[in-house]
Every structure is written in C-alpha cells, then in structure tokens.
Amino acid sequence: MTAITKKKKFVQIDPTDLVQDLLKKYPTKVARKRAKQIMVKEAEGAATPEMGANVRTIPGIITMRGCTYAGCKGVILGPTRDIVNITHGPIGCGFYSWLTRRNQTYTETDADENFMTYAFSTDMNENDIVFGGEKKLKQAIKEAYELFHPKAIAIFSTCPVGLIGDDVHAVAREMKEALGINVFGFSCEGYKGVSQSAGHHIANNQIFKHVVGTKDEIKVGEFKINLLGEYNIGGDGFEIDRILDKCGITVISTFSGNSTYDQFATSHAADLNTVMCHRSINYVAEMMETKYGIPWIKVNFIGAEATAKSLRKIAQYFDSPKLTERVEAVIAEEMPTVKLAVDMVRPRTEGKTAMLFVGGSRAHHYQELFKELGMRTISAGYEFAHRDDYEGRHVIPEIKIDADSRNIEELEVEPCAESYNPRKTPEEIKKLEESGFKFKEYEGMIPDMPTKSLVIDDLNQYEAEKLIEIMKPDIFCAGIKEKYSVQKLGIPLKQLHNYDIGGPYAGFKGAVNFYQDIDRMVNSKVWSYLKAPWQEKPELSATYVWE
C-alpha cells in the first residue's frame, strides 16, 4: 500500500538562516551563549567546528537535561540487580528513579537476588535536614542489611545531603566494617556539574574504586570482553549477549545492563573492553587500561551493519581464524532476516527525514538505523555530551576544565601490582594499528553527519518547536518530556531513552524491531486525522442539493 506514504516534504532551507531564526527571540546574552552550541555541519573535509558542550543550562530556558543524581543512580547503577541502592535524601529522588528507564534484568531462579523492583530511601524529613541525616542513614543501612542480606549496599546523595554536610563516605566505611559487606557511597548531589554526565563519571569512579578487581573467580572463556556503556533498555543487552554468545565471545561484565556485583568485581579479567556509550563510560575504559592493561575499542551495536562491523572489529582484535570464521558465519546467518525486514519497510521510509536529540551517544548511534531505512538525519544533538562526543576524542586535551567539572573527582590510576598484564605486546598493537585498526578512538558524531545538517547541543523546547515548524521532519527522537509536545504538532516522537513500549533495538533482531516500529510511527494513519473534514474545506455552499 503506497497510499499511506506521505509525499516528500523536505524543505530546502539554508541552515545558517535557520540558526538566526532560532536565536532571534532570545535576550542578547542568551543568544550569544546559545550560538556557541548550534553548528551547521560543513562540507566533507572541512574542519569540524568547535562545539559548545557540557556548559551550564541557562536558567529559565526549558531544557531536556536532568541532574547528576539521575545520571549516577538512574542511569549507571539503576540496571544492577543485586546491589541495594539506597537514596539518601527526601523521598522524591528515590521515587522518580524507580523503574522508569525500562532497564531489564534476568535471573535464572527466585534464589537469585534482584532488588531492581524496590525503591529504597531514607525519606529525610525536616528534623534530619536540621540535625543531620547520618544517624538515619546508618540505621537505614542496618535495616536493609537485616532484611535482605545483600552483597553490597550503595548510597546516593541528593542535593540537601551535600548542603548539610552528611559524610556518606564515612558512614559507608563504618557500615562496611560493621556488617562485613561492601558498602560505598556516591557524592552525586543533583547540583554538581551541568547535567547527568557528571553523575555517570561519579558512578563509574566509585564502582572502579570499590568493586572492580575485588574478586578473582573468573568466568571461563576463550575470547573475554567487557561491554561498557550498555544499559539493557528494553532488552538491548539481551540481544547483544545472544549474538556474542553465538559468536563464542564471552561477556565477563556489562556496565551496567543486566549486571551483577560479581560481574563488576571480576571485570578486570577481560581481554578487551568494548565501549558502546562513549559519553557515560570512557573513563572506565581508560582506567582499566592503565590499571590492568586491557585495551579498549569503540563499538556500536545499534544498526545491523554497525553490529556486523563491531563483531568483525572484535574478531580482528583477537586475531583468531576460528573466531573470525564464527563471526562471519553468524553475520551470514542473521543478515538475511534483517534484509528481508528492511526490504519490506524501506519503500515506505525511503527519503524521509529524522531528528535526534538524546543522550550522549544515542543521537549518533541511531543515525545508523535510519540510514538503513533510507532516512536522512537532518538535525541532531546531545542532551549531555561533551565536545569529544561531537568532534572526536582528539579534542580532549583542548577541553578547558571549568568550575563545574573541577568538582568531580579524577582518580589517579596506576598499574596494579598483582593484576597488570598488557593483553597485547607493543608489536601486536602496532601491527593491528597499521592494518587500520583503531584503539581508544571515537571520531564523534559530527564527522558522520550529512553536510548542512544542524547540530544543536542541549536543545530546548522553544528551539525544538521552531526546528519542527521549519524543517518538518517525519520523525523526532527524544525523551518522554518532549514526546507529547512534538506529537501535538503531528510529528511522531520515538523515545530513545527508554524506547516507549518497544525494543530491543540493538543487534540484528533489534534492528528488525526498529524498522517495524519506525514504519508504524511514520506511516500510521493517525497523523492524517488532525484536521476534521469541515476544517479542510470550511467554505459553505449557498445551496446544496442532496443527491
């Protein structure tokens, strides 16, 4: 049925004019600041412009961003099932980070621990704020221990905790001693940093400090990797695990989708770190290389082609004909189904346009899937990324440290006396690099985008509305806060933070799911019902003869 495919309506507009249009309503100071965060992608080969990113959100400008606590508890530790995560603060923060991200987890039996369905909080009241909450926190940890006897308890600080000066780390040390289990805290007060990103950093630092490398019972496997920056939203991690397992690659740990405490504790045994979400976790990859000698590579399992490419990259790293053969066989086995699905859908999606404003890697990764559908990404940006996510890692040395990044602890990491073991000799590394293999490299989103597309950091509601009015995309990808305002305009919105009801979208099966969901969203009849017949043709005939 082609009747429901709407005609192509991509408006040719000079993006530079569009930028001026976006900025003109702002007070001068605001416009000046926003101008640095809006870029037009120049022609191929031109130098990537410097992107304003990871800077403060302007008060009063409706942002898509959340806070440090959300990044730490909600994103990173949320998907770990067997740690009792206690939010230390008034009830709100704990409540809002309770099961809203669609992180899935799977246990073999009821005997396995799974605390993800629980929300634990110290529910601080006025008294605690005035007289301090440490006593209550200690008692809460004790009560949690007596009820559940978990392997570990984590404490998350909310805004008022930082202000009143509760020392959660001292409490953690004391309780660790008293209970004999691992107890650790996160200073992830919401006001630290400028977005969720600071929370990812704080979370990863503490996991690295308190958990990684603490256990030596290692999972057996020939090709052992860690999957970093994958949160098992809508079952993504399950699909990636399925594929890797089929290839004979052993996942020691996933940070942190469907993960367990022991996975983190033994992650130092992997021979390769693969990084999905560069933004949230590149720190861990770096630190694990320094401390344990595990090299890292950037991978992407969003998009069937990207998945195949990432698998080949892993195989190339291990340099084993057996693995290469296995990987090729898996790709050959999986691809026909994917191709069948994309061939079905593509006639209805070809030539349509998309906008993506999410996270700190997803706005890049999902462009792969749209490419496979023949759709063009006309504008994209990140909610909480840094310059390196836009421009590539080579800009990291140039990034200025400001007050908002200085307050986040940088760990000093040295090679571990017992466990440091470089997985490849310098010669092997060199050989791989000479064949085009890239270690610890991420080239960022901008180089991958079509010429003249518009890149906007920390998009806000006003700009989103303007963009849609002018560029009329066929689909807009963002989060729940943006969903319904965009849809009121008659443009379907795909949530890429928690996928609405859909997913998984990773790997091969995920790609098929995505093609079908996007087909449904851009071709649903509902978008043709917005105007009633009498609004389409409001004129009245003077006389009308019923036939």
Next chain:
Amino acid sequence: MTLLRHTPTEIKDRSALSINPAKTCQPVGAMYAALGIHGCLPHSHGSQGCCAYHRSALTRHYKEPVSAATSSFTEGASVFGGQANLLQAINNIFTVYEPDVIAVHTTCLSETIGDDVPQITEKARQEGKIPDGKFVVSASTPSYVGSHVTGFSNMVMGTLKGFAAKTGKKNGKVNIIPGFVEPSDMEEIKRLAAAMGVKTILFPDTSGVLNGPLTGEYKMFPDGGTTVEELRSTGDSVGTLALGEWASADGAKYLDSTHKVPCRILDLPIGLKATDRFVDALRLISGCHVTDLVAHERGQLVDLISDMHQYFYHKKVALVGDPDQVIALTEFLTSIDMCPVHIVTGTPGKKFEARIKEITADSPFPVNVKAHGDMFLLHQWIKNDPVDLLIGNTYCKYMARDEDIPLIRHGFPILDRVGHQYFPTVGYKGGLRLLEKILDALLTRIDRDATEDQFELAM
C-alpha cells in the same frame, strides 16, 4: 518468578528505611496545581534534575506535554544562593515563552539554603523583569516535608494568596477546590455543578490542559485552566467547597479567614455517599435545586450497585494512595459491602488513621491502616492476610502479580495504562465507571480460574 521476592512475611519495625514509597515529593504536586492556571508556566527553583523528574512523572501519567522551567542551580548557586538564577530565569521566561503567570515552587535545595522567593520576586518586579499585566506567584514546597499532596495544597494556597481579592461585590459563584484529581475529574465536577445551574470557579482546573486535543498545533499554554480574572474573583464568591482535607482545605480556609468567603471541607466526591454530600452542599451554598438530570444519574448509580452487589459482599480489598483519595474510596467500598482491610497512605497526617477507623468501624474483619506507610508494609500485610482486590497506582502491579490479586489502577502515578485523564471517577458517573472496573476485575479473575464445568456465560 516473583519480582518482589525479598519481601518477607514477618513484619519488623523500620525507623529509617523507606521501601517502595506510597508518596513522592512536594514540587510535583505544586507543578500539577500550577498547570491548572491558564497561561501559567510552572517554575522549579532548584537544580534542573527536579524539574526534569517532575515533568517526566507528570508526562508519563497524563500522556500530555508538561512545560516547566528551572533555575538550573549548579554548585555555585547552591553556595551563594539562587537569587541571580531566579532573576535571570524570570527575565528569560517572560521574553521567550510569554506566559501570563509564572508559578515558582521551591525544592529541597533552595529551601535548605534558605532562598526567599517572595523577596526575589519583589526584586524582579522592581528591576522591571516582570512585564505589566504579568504575574509571578510562589509556594514554599520543601521536599522533606509532607508529600506531593502537601505540595499541591501549598501551590493552591500560594496562588490564592497571590491573586484572590475582595471587591465587596459578590460574583454569585461558588469556589471549588477539586483536590489532586485527574483532569477528567475536574471536568466532571464542573459538569455536575453546571447541571444544577451552579456558577463555579474551579481551581486548579487541568481539564483541557492535561487532556487536550490533538490538532496539529502545539500550544504551550492550552485553552484550559483557571484564568487570572477568575482567580482574583475567588475573594468575591459566595463560598468555597474544598474537596479533600489534605489537598484542598488550606486554600479554602485561607479564603475564609482573609476574604470572609465561607468554606466547607468535604471528602472527594467518589462514590454514592460522598457525591450526595457534595451535591447537597452545592445546593445549600448556591440555593439551586438538584435537577432531575442529577437525580437521574444518582438513581443509575444506585441501580448498578443493586445489580452488582452479590459480587461485592464481604470481599477484602487492599488500598494505597493519597489520603483524600483513599478515604473516599474506603467509604465507597464499605458502602457497597466490600471490606477494605489493608489501607496505606504515604502522606503523613494523624487524622488519616482515625478517619479510616471511623469509616470501617463496623467491618467484620480487622483493619490495618497506616499513614506515612509504604508499599513494602502493605505487601507484608497482604502476605499475612490475603485480599480479593488491590487498588492503587501503577507500582502495585508487582504486588498484584506476585500475590495473584486483581488490580485496579487508581491514583498517581499511572504509567502503564491510558484513559484515566479522560474518564472520571468522581460524581455519580465516576461511580458507575469505578463499579464497572471493580466488577470486571473480579469476574475476569473468576473466568480465568474457572474449571470447564464452572465456566458460565450468564451472571
């Protein structure tokens, strides 16, 4: 597999750890109330995470756009105070979004550092950052006091303090504060009053704001909401009906004490008896007669109760939610011969337990009730004394699955179902819907469990 597998049957006292809360924090309630003002942009004075969380929570529940701004505190503002951020925010908001009103609520962050929002607002006025004919109202809503219901109540108060005026000339209208209910409920309350010929000012009024149409046009400020003019006029009304002690009484008492607008505090009009009291109060305060239409709707509700009562008699129910909601539901369930036996609200308040005890005084079963309780406790009670039906928000689905109990989603938040924003549960019509849902849940369960010989077509 059980998902809440770690919840033990044995109940131990907890003094510090809250597990699976039956409440959330003040600002989300304040944000919801502010959305019931026409042309209003709620503003969260704190770090941006609060605003993001509250917008997400409301959006997930109502499936509608929820706009709100934030002061976006970083560490500096937390140390030096948030005045500069709020002044800048007010200026930016009026320039970029052009609302009629900004309704500022505080967060635990700005409360802890002691920002004085009315003083900052005054400064903004003096500096010309508030254009003529535009307004900033505010409420103090620390998250470490009360719950989302308290926040709702505080923003209702803050708005009335900011707007209500007395000209001395009566407007012939009745103020109704509907409480923390769905947009559909607010719409139904207005319809019921209009059906009796009573002129009302309903505040807040989120009907049309959080259940708006899909037209291809996005309005940051939809057509619904109580207008500034109406809000001012609340001081000239003949009286105020506050629906729900927790969410609505303070605002009504304020109008009474400050502007001599007499008030009555009623339960939420959920179910037969509470709706009867609401209708009667409307009649007395306005001098209007109860029309045939309203009497007809009442008769239909009684009729349905009579058709269904054989399924309800002495069925045990567990209930969790906001105090005003739970009190009204408990009374309704009791009135149809069901027996609420485990009742929890997360919002603190001693009166709650006394009121529930009073309503369930002649229950044939022992009744557990707790204010400032949590769902972990409720689950433990259910494990010890199973029930036939569970009523509560979305998070109850885990208990319902583990214990295999039919669940009716009611209250806030409902994340995994749609429709509540369109179908009321208040009034006689709302009663019909609730009864239908209850019977449906019970019979679906009977059908599911029936053996072949017992699987019957007729009632």
